Amino acid sequence: MAENEKPxxxxxxxxxxxxxxxxxxxxxxxxxxxxxxIVLVICALFPAQIAGxxxxxxxxxxxxxxxxxxxxLGTDELGRDMFTRIVWGSRTSxxxxxxxIMLACSLGVTIGLIAGYYGKTVDNILMRIIDVLMAxxxxxxxxxxxxxxxxxxxxxxxxxxxxxxxxxxxxxxxAVIMVREMEYIExxxxxxxxxxxxxxxxxxPNSLAPIIVQVSMGLATSILTISGLSFIGLGVPAxxxxxxxxxxxxxxVIRDYPHIILxxxxxxxxxxxxxxLFGDGLRDALDPRLKT
Amino acid sequence: xxxxxxxxxxMMIPVMLGVVLLVFSMMYFSPGNPEDYILxxxxxxxxxxxxxxxxGLNDPFxxxxxxxxxxxxxxxxxxxxTTKLPVWDEIMERFPTTFKLAVFSTFIAIxxxxxxxxxxxxxxxxxxxNISRFIAIIGVSMPTFWEGLMLIILFSVILRWLPSxxxxxxxxxxxxxxxxxxxxxxxxxxxxxxxxxxxxxxDYIRTAMAKxxxxxxxxxxxxxxxxxxxxxxxxxLQFGRMLGGSAISEIVFSIPGxxxxxxNAIKVKNAPLVQGGILFMAVVMxxxxxxxxxxxxxxxxxxxxxxxxxxAKRKNPVAEEKAKEGV
Numbered sequence: 001m002a003e004n005e006k007p008x009x010x011x012x013x014x015x016x017x018x019x020x021x022x023x024x025x026x027x028x029x030x031x032x033x034x035x036x037x038i039v040l041v042i043c044a045l046f047p048a049q050i051a052g053x054x055x056x057x058x059x060x061x062x063x064x065x066x067x068x069x070x071x072x073l074g075t076d077e078l079g080r081d082m083f084t085r086i087v088w089g090s091r092t093s094x095x096x097x098x099x100x101i102m103l104a105c106s107l108g109v110t111i112g113l114i115a116g117y118y119g120k121t122v123d124n125i126l127m128r129i130i131d132v133l134m135a136x137x138x139x140x141x142x143x144x145x146x147x148x149x150x151x152x153x154x155x156x157x158x159x160x161x162x163x164x165x166x167x168x169x170x171x172x173x174x175a176v177i178m179v180r181e182m183e184y185i186e187x188x189x190x191x192x193x194x195x196x197x198x199x200x201x202x203x204x205p206n207s208l209a210p211i212i213v214q215v216s217m218g219l220a221t222s223i224l225t226i227s228g229l230s231f232i233g234l235g236v237p238a239x240x241x242x243x244x245x246x247x248x249x250x251x252x253v254i255r256d257y258p259h260i261i262l263x264x265x266x267x268x269x270x271x272x273x274x275x276x277l278f279g280d281g282l283r284d285a286l287d288p289r290l291k292t
Numbered sequence: 293x294x295x296x297x298x299x300x301x302x303m304m305i306p307v308m309l310g311v312v313l314l315v316f317s318m319m320y321f322s323p324g325n326p327e328d329y330i331l332x333x334x335x336x337x338x339x340x341x342x343x344x345x346x347x348g349l350n351d352p353f354x355x356x357x358x359x360x361x362x363x364x365x366x367x368x369x370x371x372x373x374t375t376k377l378p379v380w381d382e383i384m385e386r387f388p389t390t391f392k393l394a395v396f397s398t399f400i401a402i403x404x405x406x407x408x409x410x411x412x413x414x415x416x417x418x419x420x421x422n423i424s425r426f427i428a429i430i431g432v433s434m435p436t437f438w439e440g441l442m443l444i445i446l447f448s449v450i451l452r453w454l455p456s457x458x459x460x461x462x463x464x465x466x467x468x469x470x471x472x473x474x475x476x477x478x479x480x481x482x483x484x485x486x487x488x489x490x491x492x493x494x495d496y497i498r499t500a501m502a503k504x505x506x507x508x509x510x511x512x513x514x515x516x517x518x519x520x521x522x523x524x525x526x527x528x529l530q531f532g533r534m535l536g537g538s539a540i541s542e543i544v545f546s547i548p549g550x551x552x553x554x555x556n557a558i559k560v561k562n563a564p565l566v567q568g569g570i571l572f573m574a575v576v577m578x579x580x581x582x583x584x585x586x587x588x589x590x591x592x593x594x595x596x597x598x599x600x601x602x603x604a605k606r607k608n609p610v611a612e613e614k615a616k617e618g619v
Contacts, residue, residue, distance in 0.1 A: 128307060132310030132311055132314055133314075135307055135311050136311060136570055137533065137539075137577070139539055144315065145318065147558040220433065228540050231435075247441070251544075258445045261441050268434075269435070272434075273429060276432060
């Protein structure tokens with residue numbers, strides 16, 4: 001009897017986090033995404049150790065070289081090693097992506113939390129502001145901001161962060177609207193907790209699941225936007241290696257040297273792919289009801 | 293229904309005022325003067341001053357903003373600094389190209405996305421489902437401009453089947469439409485799959501199967517009809533995005549569309565064209581969203597019943613009852 005009861009007791013003690021990790025690990029695609037993200041992060045943290053310290057080293061006699069033992073992915077229009085630049089490029093994409101999503105998340109979550117909690121007029125005003133940002137296509141909003149303020153890393157973070165913010169606000173607002181009706185919120189209010197305390201201490205932690213998923217999906221989108229802006233010359237200024245600007249500089253010679261655009265494109269695709277898989281896996285693990 | 297459309301159109305006004313304010317402020321407060329970009333280095337200070345005077349650029353911010361608003365409400369979006377043509381005419385010259393490209397791309401997205409989505413859902417966890425889900429996630433992850441370049445390498449450079457740029461013949465449209473369409477098809481496929489899976493699990497599907505209905509009829513008439521709302525939403529969203537967001541693809545394929553026009557205008561600080569172009573796109577995107585909402589009522593009688601006027605409801609108590617139940 002005691003032995004029969006043991007598994008139940010163990011299950012009961014199992015924390016929610018362990019349960020989520022268990023469900024996540026069962027999803028092979030999500031684990032693949034996670035592994036690619038780990039590789040990307042390692043590349044971004046230690047590019048000098050992986051690919052060498054000098055991504056600007058030029059050799060004009062060695063332009064447009066195909067893959068060889070000396071240059072695994074060949075060389076670009078200035079004879080620079082493509083592998084080195086792609087590895088260093090991961091740092092650029094991840095740094096700008098993470099910073100812009102942090103900006104988008106902090107602004108969007110605050111707006112969504114306030115709009116969802118207070119409702120009525122406050123909700124109406126805040127959501128109309130969000131509608132304004134959503135009415136302008138993301139790419140054009142980004143281009144306008146960068147063209148207005150100049151292309152630096154900070155401006156890129158602002159441009160992409162503002163473009164991604166509405167999604168966070170909307171996701172948070174819909175989660176908050178559901179959570180605010182829960183009995184424990186009523187209980188908190190009955191104990192005299194202030195609105196700020198109820199919002200940050202009780203509602204936000206219980207609305208985190210869709211926000212976490214949005215972070216992963218948002219990172220994927222922001223990597224695409226960074227590369228898009230760099231592709232049209234409004235991204236990271238040269239000589240900082242960035243995948244989109246590598247594609248842009250190789251565009252003129254695709255007929256003769258297609259490898260110039262092949263590898264940076266694969267790098268963008270793989271990172272976006274990884275964050276999408278990871279986000280999908282997280283969503284399924286955090287809320288199995290949403291799993292399809 | 294008309295009341296609902298009217299209310300939605302009224303709600304668009306503050307959003308559009310906000311869009312104008314946002315874009316106007318960005319162009320106004322950005323460093324650099326339009327006269328420097330447009331008149332060039334050879335222009336004298338007098339020429340530049342005359343340009344500023346002519347375009348009202350010496351007025352304070354609020355005066356300029358309200359002047360722009362008043363003119364915009366009268367249908368006058370200003371004059372392009374570079375071509376001296378009315379902004380409206382410039383937009384109208386480019387918009388049909390962007391619109392046509394969006395229509396072709398949406399067609400491709402619907403054909404590929406909906407069909408693979410349905411098959412994936414019907415054969416859930418089969419090899420077909422796994423392959424199409426994998427391709428869909430790859431499709432969402434590929435930057436459209438890279439996909440465009442790769443298609444140019446394959447079909448224009450290696451196989452020499454299709455032209456790589458321009459838009460004069462139907463053959464020119466194939467590569468850009470495939471590039472944009474396949475990207476959207478991935479999102480449409482994912483949405484179709486998940487809403488079909490939800491529909492397939494409903495009791496009425498079991499009932500339809502139990503009464504011996506043909507499988508294809510159950511899928512198309514019972515399941516797909518009930519799964520169309522989210523699919524329509526994503527198609528509407530994708531169509532709106534194609535109108536506004538295919539600017540980079542237009543650059544890749546050298547298509548003289550609206551996005552291409554706005555990007556060039558942003559680069560030379562041609563403020564009237566940027567403001568007019570973005571305002572126009574925002575209005576079109578909002579109208580598409582409204583059209584999708586109206587289409588919901590067309591395809592779903594449950595939603596239609598919610599729009600029945602009170603007078604009609606009194607005449608038809610069944611509709612009133614259903615509207616109350618929210619079914």
